[in-house]
Amino acid sequence: MLLVNTIRENFELVLEGLQKRNLANAEATLHEVLELDKKRKETQTERDSLQAESNAISKQIGLLMREGKKEEAEHIKTRTGEIKEQIKVLEESYNTYEADLRQLLYTLPNVPHHSVPKGKSADDNEIVLTHGEIPELPASKKPHWELIKDYDIIDFDLGVKITGAGFPVYKGRGARLQRALINFFLDEALKAGYMEVQPPILVNEDSGYGTGQLPDKEGQMYEATMDKLYLIPTAEVPITNIYRDVILDERAFPIKNVGYTPCFRREAGSWGAHVRGLNRLHQFDKVEIVQIVHPDNSYEALEEMSAYVQSLLQKLELPYRVLRLCGGDMGFTSALTYDMEVFSAAQERWLEVSSVSNFENYQANRLKLRYKGEDKKTQLAHTLNGSALALPRIVASILENNQTEDGIRMPQVLVPYLGFEWI
């Protein structure tokens, strides 16, 4: 959530930023925010002074009662009646202003970093770099959805039987590959200084609001309606919410957490020609990294996270590219996002396997995640997160890129985790 103060003090910058996201009516909305905030303040000032008067009278009554001057006390009481009426009216309009303001702020996405390119869709994303050789595959090359059948390692039909489409069953070496990747990712993160956490994979409403899945995106999440809980779409939700309503000591920075969780996404209406096999699932595994840092260091942290994710891809010997997302393609809450895409050589497509974002204080504002520095002032922290990594597309590209006439070669770095070199 954007800060009203930021909007007031940097109106032009905020406006420019929102326009980069192609937000309709940005200027009018920002003016409305300031107007509502002004009314809110005026109402509060009025309400508070009446409340102060009322409190003073009550105090006086207390004193009179103690002195036994009952009649005088009764007399003063009559004055409080009308004050209370007025307070009630003001209170109501204050609440309305505040609710409207909040409602409006929820509709405003984060202001993009100045380096974010303009653009409307994924086509306008900027390719920052491309790394690695695209493998030459035998003429008999197959996409992963055929390979998994040939080698009987991932079974979509079984998943349909048990649950439904998009819930595959991993079997044998397929299951072991999953487990190896999870362990590899977690171990690497530990080496990079992250603390491992195992959060719940069901979250409550407050957590949904904290990281911005709610309101408006409940359609993306599976909901346990009886208990009003949501299955997480990403570990970002529970891990970042660990720090909801927290005031950190500045010395605790940087906070680096890593967690493995399954992720659940309804993906309503997003199925099409390009989502065969492992390209899009309702349930998938992901290792997520989260950092909470001092505002001065968040872009440094973003670069560090980007480099870290790239190091994983390099170790897995996968060709990849890094994109800087344009204003039109960036997530609602992000200020700057790098997407990492691996080349899956049989599909001949780039697949997004990680998205690393700096949210600056946008999430922190909703989360009330603050820190206290040497000057004893409490200020909003900056939050970042990234996938490191999402498994299914990594699996897809490993299978496709490493296929040979004799089987599928596993990346060397995974062999100690797998206990085998070939599928």
Next chain:
RNA sequence: AGAGAGGUGUCCGAGUGGUUGAAGGAGCACGCCUGGAAAGCGUGUAUACCCCUAAAGGGUAUCGAGGGUUCGAAUCCCUUCCUCUCUGCCA
């Protein structure tokens, strides 16, 4: 799931309607004391919003959350969440 107890500031802990943002203690910070430290003494030690601001200062709200009674609520009533103990069930 049933019965009971309870949720107060960083922590422990008092407080059953009237200058209570909240006694007392611990911790922490700063200062004094000391050769240095401990002890001791002193001062300070929440958050949000608003007013006024150069600074200082002032106001409102917050004692799990929400609502109610009252001139006035940490204290009374209702709803709800959570924790603990016992019983039941169970990986």
